[in-house]
Amino acid sequence: MKENTQLSSRLQHWFANGAIATLAVTSVVTLAFIPPAKASFENSPKVVVDEVWQIVNNEFVGSDFDREQWQVTRQELLERDYASQDEAYLAIREALRDLGDPYTRFLNPKEFEELTTQTTGELxxxxxxxxxxxxxxxxxxxxxxxxxxxxxxxxxxxxxxxxxxxxxxxxxxxxxxxxxxxxxxxxxxxxxxxxxxxxxxxxxxxxxxxxVPVLHYSLQEENGMKVGYMYLEEFSSHAAEQMQRAIAKLQEQGVNGFVLDLRGNPGGLLFASVDIARMWMETGKIVKTIDRMGGDREYSADRTSLTELPLVVLVDGYSASASEILAGALKDNGRATLVGTQTYGKGTVQSVHSLSDSSGLAVTMSRYYPPSGININKHGIAPDVEVSLNREQQRLLRSNPTVRGSQRDPHYSSAVGVLRERFAQQSVPATPPAPISIRQLIEQVPE
Missing domain, CATH: 2.30.42.10 (PDZ domain)
Structure with missing residues (x-):
């Protein structure tokens, strides 16, 4: 199991804001509210405290979620007096910490604004x-x-x-x-x-x-082979349309195959990963989500793929959640070859709610499974071609952006090798049929 301390600062930031494989941000929802433990607390910091409690009570998925204890927690929270919103925020965070889920997180108004910018892909x-x-x-x-x-x-x-x-x-x-x-x-x-x-x-x-551009792409000549290299930073609401434009542009330039770089991609919107999977897959299952009531929803390709050209996907230990949804779908359907190292292993989905004082809450509301049905949570997805990097190679990739996606990048270099094999297989002409004699022709003529 990978520890959060191993995450890059960017991945930590996303985790801290609960933005890994989320559904779209929602406004304050009307739930089946339980009456307050005390008299009305209109215009009190307790309003946000109770909003958070209600959302968790109605949506949270946790294998050991104790609903009776959560009721006790509500009573304790609402019996306190809060001198400020900050005191209420501290109490909320302490209560959520007891759930034991690092992805169910409270966000103050500034953090929530940053998350909204990330998921919408606009500022x-x-x-x-x-x-x-x-x-x-x-x-x-x-x-x-x-x-x-x-x-x-x-x-x-x-x-x-x-x-x-x-x-x-x-x-x-x-x-x-x-x-x-x-x-x-x-x-x-x-x-x-x-x-x-x-x-x-x-x-x-x-x-x-x-x-905000989250996809960076280029056409790269590799010894007579044209490679469309794509680096996707995160799955924002604009990621799918940026991917669609990139695939079309690169195909116009005559690419022979694609390398999709998901290394360091911490995830983002679930629907963005599904939409992008459909651009690469003509048929096949993409992902299944299961909520705490056992209800499941399955997403599949819908015959809208944009290309059948060979595809290699680069992954590493910081490829998480929505990245794993996409990588798992492409791998399990035989659509792409995964190159790199084991992915992070986050198999849960969060819904994100805005609260009445402009703060927000990300709450784990379902688990997801790739087409294989394997639980990847805390396990990750193994690449087809494992390429480990030594410390110097890791340092070089972090410190020098020009190395990424170049022949000095061992993962990319291996991906090009995979594409070259595929390209060579496609380029081999079919074996010509053996010559047929006059006698054989005569024997094949029907009477």
Whole structure:
């Protein structure tokens, strides 16, 4: 069993926000509420406490969930006096911790806003990717995203931001700058920039919703073979449409096969993984979910696949949940070869609820099983081709993004080898039929 301490910081962030293989975020739900233990507590921190309790009581799936003890917990929670929302939040977290499920988590309003941004795949801002230059002294534009205020204003890769709303960026971290650039839709932000051959200039941009790219792809030539390489960061609500566009574009460029990189992908929306599986599979089962009442729902391919070209999927110990749904479906149906190391092993699904004070709750509400029916929770999925990395190779992949998806990447290199074998098999001409003599032809003529 892998420990949470082994997770990368990005995976920890997703787990902390309960965003692994979730259903879509829902608003506050109307459940069969049990009357309060005390008199009405309208406008009290107890409102959120009781909302959380009710949702867990109605939805939570846990093998050893003690409903009688949960009733006692409710009584204890509502008998307390809370001087602030923060005190109520602390009490909620303590109660949820007793459930023994790391994926049922409470999110304060800021955490819930971050989760919503991740799952929707959108944020309100100007649409740029940033980094510090090699000297660590200048905030530099890496990319202006398509259909964003920055793109429309002509901001280019390599432009350096000197001031944001007249605040110097020289001592800012990238995260601090990004926070200043985000803001309410319709609000404005003024940037002072510099560009080689243009010098100093200033632009004022109006913030707008921007689709965050979670899929990065490229066409790569590998000794006469064209490989469509795709790196999927997470399963946001825009992941499927980005995948659809990428497959179409790469096929237009004449690819011979695909490598889908799910390494480090902590999951996201269940439905996004199902939609993407259907792009690769013409037929076959994808995943089955089972709730605490024993009710099950099965998702299958629906004859809408976009390609039959060979596919290799890269996985590792940080490929979790929605990544495992997709990888398991492709492996079990013989649609793809998995290369890498054992996946994380998270076989549960969370529903996410917004609460009355803009906080949120992610609660485990079902378990899922790949087509094989094997319980992968705490076990993961074994790759078809196991390729372990030594510490130096792991360090290089983490520290140098250009290594990922290159021949210096052992997982990718192995995937190319698998594709080459498939490509060679498809390229071998069929054995010509043996010559037929005149006598044989005459004997085959019907009387």
């Amino acid at each position: 309100s801002g100007i649409g740029v990717r940033l980094q510090m230059d090699d000297a660590g002294s200048a905030l530099t534009i890496v990319e202006s995203l398509n259909n964003s205020p920055a793109k429309e204003a002509g901001i280019q890769e390599g432009d350096r931001i000197l001031r944001i709303n007249n605040q110097p960026t020289a001592l800012m971290k990238v995260e601090q700058a990004a926070e200043l650039l985000r803001g309410e839709e319709g609000s404005s932000v003024t940037l002072q920039l510099t560009r080689p051959n243009k010098g100093l200039f200033e632009v004022t941009l109006t913030r707008a919703p921007v689709e």
